[in-house]
Amino acid sequence: MKKNQFSLDESTDNYCVIGNPIAHSKSPRIHALFAEQTSQLLTYQAVLSQPDAFLSTVEAFRQAGGKGLNVTLPFKEQAWEYVNSSAARADRARAVNFIRFDEGGRIYGDSTDGIGLIRDLANNRIEIANKRILIIGAGGAVRSVLGNLIDEGPDEITIVNRTPAKARELIELFPEARGLLDIRSFDGLADGRYDLVINGASAGLAGHRLPLADGILAVGGCCYDMTYGKAADFFLDWAEANGAQKACDGLGMLLEQAAESFYLWRGIRPKTIKRNLIYQP
Ligand code: ATR
Numbered sequence: 076m077k078k079n080q081f082s083l084d085e086s087t088d089n090y091c092v093i094g095n096p097i098a099h100s101k102s103p104r105i106h107a108l109f110a111e112q113t114s115q116l117l118t119y120q121a122v123l124s125q126p127d128a129f130l131s132t133v134e135a136f137r138q139a140g141g142k143g144l145n146v147t148l149p150f151k152e153q154a155w156e157y158v159n160s161s162a163a164r165a166d167r168a169r170a171v172n173f174i175r176f177d178e179g180g181r182i183y184g185d186s187t188d189g190i191g192l193i194r195d196l197a198n199n200r201i202e203i204a205n206k207r208i209l210i211i212g213a214g215g216a217v218r219s220v221l222g223n224l225i226d227e228g229p230d231e232i233t234i235v236n237r238t239p240a241k242a243r244e245l246i247e248l249f250p251e252a253r254g255l256l257d258i259r260s261f262d263g264l265a266d267g268r269y270d271l272v273i274n275g276a277s278a279g280l281a282g283h284r285l286p287l288a289d290g291i292l293a294v295g296g297c298c299y300d301m302t303y304g305k306a307a308d309f310f311l312d313w314a315e316a317n318g319a320q321k322a323c324d325g326l327g328m329l330l331e332q333a334a335e336s337f338y339l340w341r342g343i344r345p346k347t348i349k350r351n352l353i354y355q356p
Contacts, residue, residue: 080122080132083139088117090340093132094147097121102145105333109345117142117341129153133174137182143175143340145333151186151215158184167222169248170215173336185339188216189223191332192273192301198331198347199323201271201297203227209269210234211285211310212276213242216301220275221245225252233257235264236276237286264291272314273299279306285313292317301325 083089092102098121106119122144124132129150136144146154151170155161158171161184165171171184196203208229210217213236224232232255236242239258246256259265270293278285279302287310292298298314300307300323307324314322330347338344 079135079139080124081120081136081139081141083141084118085140088142089140090117090119090143090145091122091136091141092119092145092147093122093124093129093136093150095124095126095149097123097147100147101329102147102333105330106337109334109337112345113337113341113343115341115343124150130157133157137176141176143173145336146172146174148215151219155184158182161185164189164222167248168219170219172219172332173339175340185336186219187332187335187339188219188328189221190335191328191330192220192299192325193223193227194331194335194347195323195325195327196271196299198327199297199299199321201299201321201323203229203271205230206270207268207293208232209264209272209291211272211274211287212236213238213245214275214277216277217275218245218248220273220301221249224273225249225255229255231255231257233259233264233269235259235261237261261286261288264288266290267293269293270296271299272296273301274307274310275301277302279309284309287313289313289317292319294318295320298322299325301328303329 100121103119103121110117154171159182165184165186168186173185173187175183206229234242242258298319300310303324303326311322334345334347
């Protein structure tokens, strides 16, 4: 039998994050810091799953006594199908990045990415209510946050995606917001219109540039990239060149979604630590 990618400490509660790739994950460091801050005893490790082995990896972790896990790319949709009970916000996103193994065999799933984004926008005093929002991308990352953005009461949300059919499919999942949602091509974005531009495309992760014209940001507009590090460089440079009042990468969102997961497992809400802490060895 194939050896498991994880080892559990039977004297404490064990958690993990499963993804592929996973070596880059900052989650073990973040949760270790949260545990230290809140005096919780637990372990949290990164687990690599082969693309076709997600379900067997999760099940092995559960049967070994794991208390819960986070799920990252490319398994969030599979995780939603795997859980046997889920939060409304996860059903809306059709994705789960949080799993908790409860008493009685219930496997509970939630999606904490959307609340992570909303909290980090608030931390950075970037407003959504009554604003004109442009979202770049229409994949899983955007689907995970769109419901939360709608709930914050923007004036409009325009979605621009390289493949327009995917943007159309996405907005059909949110019929309650039909009057609010608009789809544009990269060529059809309106000059000076958008108060907040959120990049949810994975182009930067592959080292690609977005075909984003200059001049579409409103005066005083802000920019937010849901990725971080090098992947966010192109978009944040574009934001600066276009006079963005604020421009943030998604590291704060990562911390906030982790804090929400920690709270759902442990019942204690950690303070979201200073972002530079997670770069320490
Ligand atoms: P994720 O889970 O990260 O959202 P995904 O579901 O594969 O991953 O979606 C990736 C998103 O980034 C899509 O909106 C994709 O556009 P397409 O629907 O046209 O594929 C977008 N994207 C990826 N590379 C891109 C590029 N080079 N230029 C523009 N958009 C890109």
